[in-house]
Amino acid sequence: MTILALRRPYVCREMVELITDYLEGALPRSQRRRFDAHIAGCEHCGEYLRQMRETIRLTGTLTDADLTSAMREEFGELFRQMRDEDARDREA
Amino acid sequence: MTLRSPLARSRPPADPDADLLARVRAGEERAFVELVARHRGTMLRLARMHVSSSAIAEEVVQDAWVAVLRGLAAFEGRSTFRTWLLQIVLNRARSTGVREHRTIAVGDAGPAVDPTRFDADGAWASPPRPWEDEIGERLDARALASQLRSGLDGLPARQREVVMLRDVDGLSSDEVCAALDITEANQRVLLHRGRSRLRAALEAEVGTP
Numbered sequence A: 001m002t003i004l005a006l007r008r009p010y011v012c013r014e015m016v017e018l019i020t021d022y023l024e025g026a027l028p029r030s031q032r033r034r035f036d037a038h039i040a041g042c043e044h045c046g047e048y049l050r051q052m053r054e055t056i057r058l059t060g061t062l063t064d065a066d067l068t069s070a071m072r073e074e075f076g077e078l079f080r081q082m083r084d085e086d087a088r089d090r091e092a
Numbered sequence B: 001m002t003l004r005s006p007l008a009r010s011r012p013p014a015d016p017d018a019d020l021l022a023r024v025r026a027g028e029e030r031a032f033v034e035l036v037a038r039h040r041g042t043m044l045r046l047a048r049m050h051v052s053s054s055a056i057a058e059e060v061v062q063d064a065w066v067a068v069l070r071g072l073a074a075f076e077g078r079s080t081f082r083t084w085l086l087q088i089v090l091n092r093a094r095s096t097g098v099r100e101h102r103t104i105a106v107g108d109a110g111p112a113v114d115p116t117r118f119d120a121d122g123a124w125a126s127p128p129r130p131w132e133d134e135i136g137e138r139l140d141a142r143a144l145a146s147q148l149r150s151g152l153d154g155l156p157a158r159q160r161e162v163v164m165l166r167d168v169d170g171l172s173s174d175e176v177c178a179a180l181d182i183t184e185a186n187q188r189v190l191l192h193r194g195r196s197r198l199r200a201a202l203e204a205e206v207g208t209p
């Protein structure tokens, strides 16, 4: 690859594949500069980057189903057992 | 202006579980149940990656909580509680696991975006339509969550695992690599495919151009 090829600006199709490395801070500095340069001049890739960030943010709002009351009871029971066991050990 | 000693600065960030842990140590049952509720999903997901059935994963998680209660007095907080907890789960899942080591199918190297949306030079021909205002208006929180969940369900298993652990559970990339025995580079590829597909799933819901 020639120096010229290395300096070639990224096209949009390449940008969407680099985006995770970019967000993860895994792009080497020179590539990061080319990425930033493209974003600065391309509103569509800027929008795409915002959408990826928004996707990550929204995924982060998903939560697991809460414990059922049966499970709460079960883990409460486990806790009491262990606490009593512990108390017995200390007495012995 | 407050001067902070170098020691204070180097102190690790506060453990988000510290308050609950203190209450558990004081013998409060309800605090323990809250602690379980907070971490059980992540524990199950991690365990399930190393054992052959959900039932076995449940057992591993149950055993892990017993180990946690036994070991809590000795836990010194050198790591966060969650790091310690997940290590216990992983050790148990690995020693229980009969599952064959799965080959890491990083494959599925489909592009992040449908290639027909770019022109011959690789520039957007059909660019993404701006979201931000729209997405909150057109989809209520529940519709959005269900769209994301079905998007996640539709991902290949490895991509789903990595996206869930990173973006739902909030694990670091180091933690995910260690949990799944994969390299940083593999982890990033899986994360990239998974997140890209989720974005596309949301876009399909919000409306394609």
Ligand SMILES: [Zn+2]
Pocket: A011, A012, A015, A038, A042, A044, A045, A046, B124
């Ligand atoms: Zn672009």
